[in-house]
Amino acid sequence: MPGPRTPRPNQTSFTRPAPAAVTYDLSVPDQATITVPVGSAWTSGPHWHEAHTEFLRVLAGTARVTLGDRTFVVGEGDGTVTVPRGVVHEWRRAGGDEGELVVREWTEPRDGMKEVFFKNLNGLVLDAAAAAACGGGSGWKNALLEIELWNLFWRADNYPVVLGTGLIGGVATKVVMGLAVTLGWVLGCQGVYEEYELKMSK
Numbered sequence: 001m002p003g004p005r006t007p008r009p010n011q012t013s014f015t016r017p018a019p020a021a022v023t024y025d026l027s028v029p030d031q032a033t034i035t036v037p038v039g040s041a042w043t044s045g046p047h048w049h050e051a052h053t054e055f056l057r058v059l060a061g062t063a064r065v066t067l068g069d070r071t072f073v074v075g076e077g078d079g080t081v082t083v084p085r086g087v088v089h090e091w092r093r094a095g096g097d098e099g100e101l102v103v104r105e106w107t108e109p110r111d112g113m114k115e116v117f118f119k120n121l122n123g124l125v126l127d128a129a130a131a132a133a134c135g136g137g138s139g140w141k142n143a144l145l146e147i148e149l150w151n152l153f154w155r156a157d158n159y160p161v162v163l164g165t166g167l168i169g170g171v172a173t174k175v176v177m178g179l180a181v182t183l184g185w186v187l188g189c190q191g192v193y194e195e196y197e198l199k200m201s202k
Helices: 113-133 139-155 166-187
Strands: 013-016 022-025 031-036 053-060 062-067 070-075 080-083 089-093 101-108
Touching: 013 113, 031 113, 053 062, 053 070, 062 080, 062 101, 101 113, 113 139, 139 166
Parallel strands: none
Antiparallel strands: 013 022, 022 031, 031 101, 053 080, 053 101, 062 070, 062 089
16 A cells, blocks of 8 residues: 655755755746756656656757657757657756756647646655654555556556567557556555645546
8 A cells, every 4th residue: 555645745955865865846827847957866657647748948068869760968058949749859067067957848729738747746756755764665565556657647648668669669568558557446546636736536
C-alpha cells in the first residue's frame, strides 16, 4: 500500500538535492520554470507526449536538447524550441561551469497538466526520500515508488523511453506502463493525489 503523503497543495517551488539537483518553480499557471545548478546531473530523461505539444525556452545558461534524431545546444535568446506530439525529446545542462541553467516549459493545450505532473512528481519523490532518510527505505518501497511514478506518467501524458525509440521502443513503454497501471489498481497506487494536487481521472 502507498505510504503517508505530506500535504503540499499550496507549494509552488520544489528543490531536490544533488547529484541531480534541480528546482521547479510552478508559481505561474500552466508552465514550469526549471533551474539546474552547476554540477547537476539532472536530465528530463527521454520521453514523449501524445496529447500535448511542448515548448522550451532557455532563460539563462545553455541546454543540450535532443529532439527526435537531432541533438543541439540552445542558449538564452535562441527562441523557443517546439516539441511536436509523439516526438522523443530530452534536455539537460550543456556542460561547463558558466552558471545555472534556467528553462521555461509549457504546453498546448494549456490544461493545467504541467502543474499536476510536477506537483505530484515532486511530492512522491520528496516523500520517498524523507521516508528513506528516516530508515523507511526498502526494495519494496522503491518498487512502490516506481509504480506510483508510472501511474503518474500515464495520467499526465508522459511516456518515458525504456527500450530505445521507434516502434519496438514505443510498444515496450506501453507494455511497462500497462503493467504498472494494473499493479497500481491492485495496490492502490494512483500516481496523482489530492494531498499534492487536484485528483485527476482518466
